[in-house]
Amino acid sequence: MNSQAQLNEASSPSILAVSPLDGYDWSTIDRAALLAERWKGRLIVLKAKNNRELSDAERRSIKEGIERRIAVLGPLAPVELISGAAYSSDAILEAVTQFTPRLVVMAPSVVWALGTLVDTAPETVAAGTRCPVLVTRSGSEDYASGLIATDLSPSCVDAVREALRLELLPVDRLTVLHAFSPLNEAMVTYAGVDPKEAERIAVAAEAKAMDDLDVFIDRCGLSGKVNARTSKAPPAAAVLEAANAIQADLILLGSSRRGGLARFLMGSTVGEVLTAARCDVLVAPGSSNALD
Incomplete structure (x- = not known):
């Protein structure tokens, strides 16, 4: 897994968003971006594609698309894109260990795709890293109940x-x-x-x-x-x-x-x-x- 910067400064909490297996799930990005801006932190997006590493051109294109999307939500939180050859709970655990995010945000589509017969990805990540995991369907609105x-x-x-x-x-x-x-x-x-x-x-x-x-x-x-x-x-x-x-x-x-x-x-x-x-x-x- 690649990274372009060390983002785990104590003064700048990070949010790790796990993009779904096919395309973007904007509710995941929207929710994570909202929290990153609110906490004055950084948005880290984990993206995998077709069991291979993303090319530099793909990384730039995806990052620019994310930045355009979240710009309409308000002040732009710093965005970092990391990639792996494939989605797995191990890939998320590795990213959590490296960046020590305050929260992991993932879409429902990856909950079982990354799980096992006895565990879901959120359970594996929360139990293995002590990091909370938010499975989101709702985008960027504040919770009311x-x-x-x-x-x-x-x-x-x-x-x-x-x-x-x-x-x-x-x-x-x-x-x-x-x-x-x-x-x-x-x-x-x-x-x-x-x-x-x-x-x-x-x-x-x-x-x-x-x-x-x-x-x-x-x-x-x-x-x-x-x-x-x-x-x-x-x-x-x-x-x-x-x-x-x-x-x-x-x-x-x-x-x-x-x-x-x-x-x-x-x-x-x-x-x-x-x-x-x-x-x-x-x-x-x-x-x-x-x-x-």
């Missing part, structure tokens, strides 16, 4: 704090969701538990889930600022249902470090949400096991 999905773990607290530092979450219209496992009715029936007692246990479990969520919100420093919501649905279904209900245009998920075999057998909440979500999704790293 956000959803934080949490399993209440300390790692999810770290992920929320990281997202707040990026100033992407619309705190004035933010909902925090916890999907918890309800009492298994079949097991209760098999165990011979009285139906009234089972109902009492279920109500108590729901109340505890809300209490635990309130504690989590307080640990994130968001008490009194957000809406709290619980769900008995499976995590991915709960996230998608809640996002649709509140018309979220940004979902925050914590990255997970669950082993590959466990992911293959049990699936990934992050992967399911990235596949089905209609809005942007921010995958933020935590300190240990996060939402999965």
